[in-house]
Amino acid sequence: MTTIALDAMGTDAHPDPDVRGAVMAASEYDLDIVLVGDEKQIRPLLDSLSADSLPIRVLHASEMLTMNDKSDELVRKARHKDAKNSMAIGIDLVKNGEADAFVSAGNTGATMVTSLFRLGRLKGINRPALAPVFPTANGSCVVLDVGANPDCKPRNLVEFAIMGSVYAEKVRGVSNPKVGIISNGEEAGKGSELVRETYPLLEGSGLNFYGNIEGKDLIDGKVDVAVTDGFTGNVMLKSSEAVAKLIAKKLKELIMNGNLLVKIGGLLVKPALGAMKSLLDPNDVGAAPLLGVNGLVFVGHGSSDAIAVKNAIRVAKEAVEADVLTSIREALEKKS
Amino acid sequence: MTTIALDAMGTDAHPDPDVRGAVMAASEYDLDIVLVGDEKQIRPLLDSLSADSLPIRVLHASEMLTMNDKSDELVRKARHKDAKNSMAIGIDLVKNGEADAFVSAGNTGATMVTSLFRLGRLKGINRPALAPVFPTANGSCVVLDVGANPDCKPRNLVEFAIMGSVYAEKVRGVSNPKVGIISNGEEAGKGSELVRETYPLLEGSGLNFYGNIEGKDLIDGKVDVAVTDGFTGNVMLKSSEAVAKLIAKKLKELIMNGNLLVKIGGLLVKPALGAMKSLLDPNDVGAAPLLGVNGLVFVGHGSSDAIAVKNAIRVAKEAVEADVLTSIREALEKKS
Numbered sequence: 001m002t003t004i005a006l007d008a009m010g011t012d013a014h015p016d017p018d019v020r021g022a023v024m025a026a027s028e029y030d031l032d033i034v035l036v037g038d039e040k041q042i043r044p045l046l047d048s049l050s051a052d053s054l055p056i057r058v059l060h061a062s063e064m065l066t067m068n069d070k071s072d073e074l075v076r077k078a079r080h081k082d083a084k085n086s087m088a089i090g091i092d093l094v095k096n097g098e099a100d101a102f103v104s105a106g107n108t109g110a111t112m113v114t115s116l117f118r119l120g121r122l123k124g125i126n127r128p129a130l131a132p133v134f135p136t137a138n139g140s141c142v143v144l145d146v147g148a149n150p151d152c153k154p155r156n157l158v159e160f161a162i163m164g165s166v167y168a169e170k171v172r173g174v175s176n177p178k179v180g181i182i183s184n185g186e187e188a189g190k191g192s193e194l195v196r197e198t199y200p201l202l203e204g205s206g207l208n209f210y211g212n213i214e215g216k217d218l219i220d221g222k223v224d225v226a227v228t229d230g231f232t233g234n235v236m237l238k239s240s241e242a243v244a245k246l247i248a249k250k251l252k253e254l255i256m257n258g259n260l261l262v263k264i265g266g267l268l269v270k271p272a273l274g275a276m277k278s279l280l281d282p283n284d285v286g287a288a289p290l291l292g293v294n295g296l297v298f299v300g301h302g303s304s305d306a307i308a309v310k311n312a313i314r315v316a317k318e319a320v321e322a323d324v325l326t327s328i329r330e331a332l333e334k335k336s
Numbered sequence: 337m338t339t340i341a342l343d344a345m346g347t348d349a350h351p352d353p354d355v356r357g358a359v360m361a362a363s364e365y366d367l368d369i370v371l372v373g374d375e376k377q378i379r380p381l382l383d384s385l386s387a388d389s390l391p392i393r394v395l396h397a398s399e400m401l402t403m404n405d406k407s408d409e410l411v412r413k414a415r416h417k418d419a420k421n422s423m424a425i426g427i428d429l430v431k432n433g434e435a436d437a438f439v440s441a442g443n444t445g446a447t448m449v450t451s452l453f454r455l456g457r458l459k460g461i462n463r464p465a466l467a468p469v470f471p472t473a474n475g476s477c478v479v480l481d482v483g484a485n486p487d488c489k490p491r492n493l494v495e496f497a498i499m500g501s502v503y504a505e506k507v508r509g510v511s512n513p514k515v516g517i518i519s520n521g522e523e524a525g526k527g528s529e530l531v532r533e534t535y536p537l538l539e540g541s542g543l544n545f546y547g548n549i550e551g552k553d554l555i556d557g558k559v560d561v562a563v564t565d566g567f568t569g570n571v572m573l574k575s576s577e578a579v580a581k582l583i584a585k586k587l588k589e590l591i592m593n594g595n596l597l598v599k600i601g602g603l604l605v606k607p608a609l610g611a612m613k614s615l616l617d618p619n620d621v622g623a624a625p626l627l628g629v630n631g632l633v634f635v636g637h638g639s640s641d642a643i644a645v646k647n648a649i650r651v652a653k654e655a656v657e658a659d660v661l662t663s664i665r666e667a668l669e670k671k672s
Contacts, residue, residue, distance in 0.1 A: 150528040183567075183571075184566065184570035191567070192486040192487050215570075215571045215573070215574030215575025219582050220578065231520050231568065234520035234521075234550075235572055238550045240576060242551055242554070242555035242556065243576045243579045244583060246555050247580060254611050262604055264601070265604020265606075265608075267601065268597045268602075271594060272590035272594050272602070276587050
């Protein structure tokens with residue numbers, strides 16, 4: 001049976017969405033869940049949700065990491081042998097084999113640092129990467145890195161490509177995934193120094209390398225995996241999300257400020273707008289894997305609601321059951 | 337009287353949208369236009385549009401630069417003393433004082449290279465930058481660079497900030513414009529090496545420096561000017577445009593595939609969708625200035641229609657009349 005450790009103190013509105021999401025996941029899917037966090041807050045919630053019969057266990061953590069934990073202080077808390085925070089305790093469950101994956105909607109940087117110190121890196125990986133799935137015109141694309149590494153070297157991007165390919169194939173079900181490198185022009189030879197140096201390495205990597213892709217090619221769905229440095233990936237992810245939100249907001253305003261017929265039209269198209277929203281909603285994908293650490297860790301949005309937490313748990317379960325970590329290890333060994 | 341030189345061979349469907357756009361601009365605004373391109377194609381079009389009485393002159397150019405012109409061959413054509421292509425001839429009009437600005441919807445790279453070789457750089461500018469205006473939640477933001485320079489140094493970004501500030505103030509009418517640097521986190525200290533090195537320089541620049549901004553802050557309209565390297569800017573611009581297009585397409589599909597009521601609703605909200613489109617449409621802004629060359633040059637989308645060409649001409653006219661180049665020169669002198 002798959003066991004998922006969930007940071008009950010993850011979301012901005014913790015522990016409510018986290019605990020509710022865990023209850024939904026435990027009801028719908030075949031898995032065990034360990035809720036890690038402040039027992040005094042978690043227990044009453046679980047009781048109110050009549051979750052007694054579900055395979056959910058609570059593991060008390062007296063502390064939690066927040067957005068205020070950073071720099072040296074964060075590193076100290078992340079690596080402390082007897083750390084009492086919910087991330088460290090949850091990640092230790094993965095390290096000790098008591099859980100198959102850890103999921104948190106908390107501080108992304110804190111999750112990455114804690115994972116790195118407590119789990120270590122996979123052999124052959126220099127830099128772990130955060131690998132969310134972008135919605136595209138015809139499906140989805142795994143993009144990495146989106147923030148773990150603002151400055152990258154060519155070898156990092158090759159490692160990202162290997163890990164992303166395995167993830168797309170094993171977890172997303174894409175056979176022989178096409179890998180692109182994000183650039184400011186499609187032609188070979190275009191790009192920053194980093195892109196131009198990485199290009200020949202990817203050509204010779206044995207992966208299904210598509211070549212350079214522009215932002216629009218990514219959204220149009222030309223590749224299944226897109227690699228980039230964490231700075232570019234992060235800016236791209238956040239601006240894309242913001243554009244989508246801005247459009248939704250402006251459209252709503254235009255409809256509300258329209259004449260009566262436009263307003264009636266707005267009511268009638270509501271189902272389409274709803275379907276639209278869920279297509280673009282990062283909550284729908286649930287969580288992004290942190291690939292390259294020696295254990296399965298998933299990071300969700302701080303703004304996640306219970307459904308997003310449930311989806312995050314589902315994504316983690318799928319990765320566990322696809323045994324993606326073993327496949328990544330094998331791919332890295334083959335390369336070296 | 338302001339004189340604008342327009343590349344009549346610029347748009348993908350040249351010379352039709354270019355010539356029509358010129359006719360619209362010459363009818364609506366108080367300016368002279370020089371159409372540079374193949375006279376045999378331009379004349380009949382002008383005649384068919386009964387443009388005889390308008391202040392439009394045709395300057396024949398027997399050649400044109402296309403997307404196929406690149407690398408060494410492009411440089412040769414860009415710098416050739418007796419170049420016969422419409423870009424070189426149009427830009428020479430600016431150089432010789434016969435036109436106040438040049439506008440082209442052709443190959444962006446070719447326009448940049450030709451401008452650089454024929455006009456040279458402004459004193460104090462190491463790298464010119466392409467500076468489009470992004471629509472934001474509460475107005476717009478000048479973003480530079482979006483493609484002229486894939487790899488930048490801190491001093492380049494400071495130059496971009498100075499030029500962008502002047503442009504926002506003089507042409508966009510923003511007093512004391514707020515300048516942000518695009519990063520993967522809002523806090524000072526976050527960012528790539530380039531961002532971290534540029535930050536203190538911007539703090540000490542005398543500009544109204546806001547600090548780091550994320551992609552979402554840009555879209556939310558937190559600053560009036562955003563600086564970044566041309567690689568990140570280009571990826572951000574193209575992915576944002578692609579996301580907006582994807583949303584419009586998916587929404588249309590959802591409405592078309594909806595039940596009868598949804599379809600009727602779709603017809604009723606059409607005015608709102610139209611207003612939406614023009615809010616996000618890059619055609620509406622018309623063209624982006626190439627700042628830092630010794631003359632005013634504007635670059636439009638290849639997909640521009642006649643209205644976009646007209647808007648591009650209007651934007652160029654506004655920059656001429658605001659005497660933005662003199663203000664940029666003064667700002668650079670003050671800094672040095």
